[in-house]
Structures are given as C-alpha cells and as structure tokens.
Amino acid sequence: MTVSTTSDAISLEDRYTLRTYSKLPVALERGEGSYVWDDEGNRYLDFYGGHCVTAIGHCPPRVSKAIADQARRLMFYSNAVYSPLRAETARAMMELAPPHLAQVFFCNSGTEANEAALKLARKFTRRMHVVSMTGGFHGRTLGSLAVTDGDSYRSPFESLLAETSFVPFGDIATLERTLAKTPTAAVILEPIQSMAGIVMADKEYYQAVARACRDHGTLLIFDEIQTGVGRTGSFSISTQLDVQPDIVTMAKSLGSGVPVGATLVNQTLADAAQYGDQGTTFGGGMIAMAAVRATLDTLIADELMSRAPQVFDHISAAAAELGVTCSGKGCLIGIDLGRPTKPVRAALLKRGVLVGGSANPNVIRIFPPLTVEDSEIDEFFGALGAALDATTADAAGPGRTDG
Numbered sequence: 001m002t003v004s005t006t007s008d009a010i011s012l013e014d015r016y017t018l019r020t021y022s023k024l025p026v027a028l029e030r031g032e033g034s035y036v037w038d039d040e041g042n043r044y045l046d047f048y049g050g051h052c053v054t055a056i057g058h059c060p061p062r063v064s065k066a067i068a069d070q071a072r073r074l075m076f077y078s079n080a081v082y083s084p085l086r087a088e089t090a091r092a093m094m095e096l097a098p099p100h101l102a103q104v105f106f107c108n109s110g111t112e113a114n115e116a117a118l119k120l121a122r123k124f125t126r127r128m129h130v131v132s133m134t135g136g137f138h139g140r141t142l143g144s145l146a147v148t149d150g151d152s153y154r155s156p157f158e159s160l161l162a163e164t165s166f167v168p169f170g171d172i173a174t175l176e177r178t179l180a181k182t183p184t185a186a187v188i189l190e191p192i193q194s195m196a197g198i199v200m201a202d203k204e205y206y207q208a209v210a211r212a213c214r215d216h217g218t219l220l221i222f223d224e225i226q227t228g229v230g231r232t233g234s235f236s237i238s239t240q241l242d243v244q245p246d247i248v249t250m251a252k253s254l255g256s257g258v259p260v261g262a263t264l265v266n267q268t269l270a271d272a273a274q275y276g277d278q279g280t281t282f283g284g285g286m287i288a289m290a291a292v293r294a295t296l297d298t299l300i301a302d303e304l305m306s307r308a309p310q311v312f313d314h315i316s317a318a319a320a321e322l323g324v325t326c327s328g329k330g331c332l333i334g335i336d337l338g339r340p341t342k343p344v345r346a347a348l349l350k351r352g353v354l355v356g357g358s359a360n361p362n363v364i365r366i367f368p369p370l371t372v373e374d375s376e377i378d379e380f381f382g383a384l385g386a387a388l389d390a391t392t393a394d395a396a397g398p399g400r401t402d403g
C-alpha cells in the first residue's frame, strides 16, 4: 500500500504502531516557523509545537543546516570518546544556564533527564524518599512516573513505583511538615505545571520551597522540561523566581525536535559525581549536539528570549477581548475558556489551528514559538473566536482528551 492520503497514513500507522497515543486525525509532512502542512497540502497554525517542542519554530534554518552538515561529517559517537562539538555545546549551555549550575549530563528525553536527577539526588544524599507535587508531570519511565501525579498514568504500575510523598502544589506548610517527618533526598517540581492546566504559584512559594529544602538537607529539582530553553523569557525560569535549584532538567525545545535531554547540576553535585553514576549510549551524540548548539546560537543571535513577555502580553490582551483568561508565562500559556475545551479544540482543528488540552477540562494549552508573528497571534484569536461561536457551552463534540 502506497501512503498517499491522510486516511492511508492513519490506517497504516494504526496497523503497525502501538496505539498508546490519542492522535489528531492529521498526517503532517512539512513545517516552517509557526506552520505545519499535512500530506494533502492543508496548512495548520501550530500553537501546540508537537508537545511544546518547537520554541524557535519548525525547521529553524540554522538548526536544519547544522544537522544536515553534521550528518555528512560524523553522525554519532558515544561518550566513550571526547568530541569538540559536545565540548562546545556543553560550554554554550552552561554559559546560558544560571551561574550556580556547573555541569550538564546529556541524555535523550525529558523523562531520562529526570531519571538522572533523581538518581544523582538519591546517591548524593543517601536518602531514598522523594517529595513531588499534586498535579505534577515528570515522565513515564518508572523513576519519573513514581513522582508523576495522576491515577491514569500510575495505577497499572503502582506496585513498581518508588515511594513518593505528594504534597499540594502551592502549600508550603504541608511541604515543611513532610520534610521534617521523613528524611528526603529531593523535592521535584514543575515551576509551571503544564499538564495540570498551566498552573503557577507566587514567587514567594518557590523561594519558601528552596528554604525548606535547605533547612532539611534536601535537594531541589526544577523540572524545566517545558519552562526551560527560553520559553518563559530566561534560559531557566529559576532566575526569574530568584531560586537556585540544585538540579534543573531540560528537554523538549533544546534540540528543536531532535531528541535530547539535559540534567544540569550545581558544583557540589558535579564534584560528587562518579564514574558509572549514570550513562546512556546516545546522550551527547553529534546530531543531537549540532541541533542543541544551533538552537542555542539562534536563541542568542535573534534575541528570542526577550520576545517571550511581549508574546504573553499580546496573547493576554487578545484573550481578555474575547472574555477568556490566560495563565502562564512567555510562550507557555493556558487559556481558561470557562467551559469544556474538547469541542472547541475540534472546531479549531477544522479551522486549521493546533492547540493542546490539559487535565483541566476548561483549559487549552498553547505553546507558540518565540518567533511567532503578531499577525499569527491575530489569526489564532480569529479562529478561537469563530470556534467559540461555533460550539455551544455544553456541546460534546469530538476531540482529544489529553495533549
């Protein structure tokens, strides 16, 4: 069977890949900037970014070129050897990172970055207990799943998961009580809880969490897999919050779509790390490093991080005009529609716009790239207004339940 139509692609993919995902009924072939095109030539405004990945747009030219050039030179060699490209990329990354962070471990995904963080924290503190937050999502491998909240992710695997205490996000008193009661290796949190519906606490909360960790000899891990790499206006959101997490994890936008994750640690942890503490064949491979290097170069050369607040302000103002409210920061945004989003997301798709759902049935998540044009934001709100008009508050049309 030759795959020549969307329906061919859907039936072939569903026939040969495990059906563990809820997918939009589109088959994409091409992307550029804020847009993607399906195999029938239809254009979509992509405010989903393939799960919050394309922070500098689809196929950013410097990154595409760097990958293509590198693919002709040396596609891969592992950490069994040194690499000038890996060395330069690590330096570029640490120069952008908050100054208290000293070294980086490269891996291949967000969940793997969190696995490394959790292992390093346990080994360093010689404690096993970890505290996480209600509403937090940290990945689906067993270590990261153990600190991810939500029955739908956990329940089939519960007996395999390391013990974790979940405390309410934003509740400092419960966190302090928990840390006082149980010696704890690490507190892990998403500074902006994405899947929960783009939920953020006050700056003082994060600072109180950092203080509580310090008081109890507990390490603080910021899962910046979504907030990192400039999406909220700084390379790590921790600098905006005036907090110095011991470990910061990043992935998603870091390689502009090439799989890569990173675990950044402070000097104390860097000094304590030993041969064999963590490893992976593909982490720090040359294609990934070329993609990261070019992504970071683009962020700096085009001064993209400074665009984040303007994008958020433009989107908030347009949302207010429609009578809906925004949460989040920079290009990590929740829009509370005040009614179930499922039919609205389906209506947006019909109008050629991709957005994400969330665990909050009333909140859509949008992840426009930092490169988004004002006219594209206006196009989005034109479509959102029409989608809201076309759906009634209690309609139960088709659409995804997650995202």
Ligand SMILES: Cc1ncc(COP(=O)(O)O)c(C=O)c1O
Pocket (backbone or CB within 6 Å): 051, 109, 110, 111, 112, 114, 137, 138, 139, 140, 190, 194, 223, 224, 225, 226, 251, 252
């Ligand atoms: C905050 C956060 N942490 C961790 C992960 C896991 O990343 P990955 O899917 O690359 O394993 C995700 C993925 O959505 C995430 O949003």
